[in-house]
Amino acid sequence: MWAKLALNRLIVSLAVLLTLVAAAGAAFIWSGLYNVAASRDHFSVTTWILEKVLEQSVATQSAFIETPPLDDPDLVRLGAAHYEGGCVPCHSRPGEPINVIVSQMLPSPPHLADVAAGQPPEELYWIVKHGLKYTGMPAWPAPIRDDEVWALTAFLMELAGGEMDNYRQLAGLDRVPSGALAGTEPTHQTEAVTLTQCIRCHDDAAVSTISTLVPQLGGQSIEYLERALKEYAARVRPSGIMQPVATHLDDREIAKFADYYASLDVQPGQHVIDPARIARGRALATEGDPKNAIPRCLACHSRSRAAEFPALAGQHADYLAGQLRVWQSGGRNRTAYGQIMASIARRLTDEQMLDVAAYFASLPPEAYRNDAASASPGSE
Template identity: 45%
Template sequence: MIGVFVRRWKLIGLVALGTVALLIFLAAIFMASGVYNVAASERHFLVTNKLLAFTLQRSIETHSMFVEVPKQNEEDLVPLGANHFSSACALCHGSPTERRNAVVLRMLPTPPPLKEAATKWTPAQLFWIVKHGLKYTGMPAWPGAQRDDEVWAVVAFLRRLPDMDRAEYRRLVRAEPRTESEERSPLVFEQKEELPHFCSRCHGTASTLPASRRVPALHGQSAGYLKRALEEYRNGTRSSGFMEPVATNLTAAQIDSLSNEYAERDPIHTAPVPKDSRSLKRGRAIAEIGIRESGIPPCLACHSGRASKQFPILRGLSADYMMGQLSLWRRGLRDETAYGAIMAVIANRLNQQQIRDVTAYLESLQNKHSADRPSAGRGGE
């Protein structure tokens, strides 16, 4: 048997080559003829379906092998993921409170309901899908470049989803519409006293804390800074998969009024969290006098609210939020803007310990309006 192959190798080779050439030729004819129907109304053949599903499965499995799952507090990520999900994903994938839109159901492939996604995929795989999206399916990649921290929030939510009932989901996304207008267009607000419900779902209201410790409370924040931040999100110089889509369609006037609205509010008073007092002491030193040997200036020199309105006020901000932002700077993701470039240099001089200390201290300060705070750094341990 083998002998035949050996004797006839030239002939066999020619035949094989000829066959390949013929197949390529036929394929070319087929494509050029336009016979193939690309209509979404036409379902795939069963075999095509299976092949596509297999390829997709394998691709996700292979590529997610190198994803490292970070250790973090998932509890705190779930609300954040939920809110993004409800505004960006639920339309196609449905949610505990909404069914998939009829239009969506006519997509090919149809976006799957995600109720059981977490049982089908590992966290690393979910992360990879959410971050990179899927070709030819309509599943988009994550809008905020390299904001893996945000992607993990969505993953945390998806992992919770299988056990989530309607009530819990509703609670997470704070789906208690206050006015009709907000229902219609979440960003339009008519009464001056009320902040838009859409923003407060994540950033908290006058009486409630932000949905997650990774989200900054905006009440009492400097208007100049808020305006700049929204503009940066809008023009893509500050990256976030959560904020960029929201900011894209804001008009200049909306940005102005939003910023001013928040700036005029009283800050939320948080219940003091028990903290390591030594850490707070170290943090206080950094915030108030800096570390001269390492070239770290005191944070409050710029961030107390007394300097330029373009600098954010850090008092009372959640430590997790600040640590997250500092890590973005250290990863080189926030130095695109002129302001970001200033902080980038300083963030790189801080070590992990110092970051923990100083953010804890800054959080422990109660933010009041900058106007009635004559000197930096008094108050609340």
């Protein structure tokens, strides 16, 4: 009996204690006494707890991520080019101090060379893709585009290696003419100068793209280029790299970009030396694969194609194969045109993607690009 009475008293005492703690906590919250100003740091214990929660959460959430090869120079260059436009405003260029404005954030954006040096690639990938709550670090604008996230991760791993004397070359800054706001005349009219320096990544009248993972735009039709930019702007063509650019452009600027690139000659694309692969790709492009319900590519991508379809001849094999993988994974199926290609890509094998990409990359840029030609859809 006495034991039961003692237990009841203990339960009541604990209940009262918990109530008082909850009341004190509520009073503290509602009082506003805790200073949330970024000009004043957290208590040391608060900072320690937040950092440990962040570290352990990232480690746990990324534990089962498999890291692909990240030593491809084209992957690194693509990541570096996006870093310049999307990350530099907060994290600065390698070797430069953090921007004085963002340095007053709490926490302040770190130098990513220091961060990358202490974390494995799968953790960097997870942070880039998902962001971090209450730190100012945003999630990737197009989370379905793992290929883009890995590109930035590849650059960060390169950054972790130490001094980066070749950053300007990697990020395409040496491609921007001295004194120019951007790489092309239409870009001079935009407000988002850093984001819309197209020449840092894409081709122009003198040079090809900074990476074989970046498409060559020269010689594409005005209709296709306008459609692509408007789809990026409307966020129905997912891309964490291109959506931030396109959303800054109005219809007038989009028209200028499309007109400029449509007027360019096509630069030589990625050189492919694999006769067997090219031959298999040629067969798929000209005949298709009827047994697997795969139509021939030239049904839509020949000289007599509709202006809304892109020209593929001379395009980089890496870019073409990469986009087929994006379609296959569901990353480009939110438009009518995207659904056409997504249904085809889902039936392609990895080898077929590489084969047809190699075939189109092996063609001279002028092949299939003369819309006014009288050639039939399957002709060369």
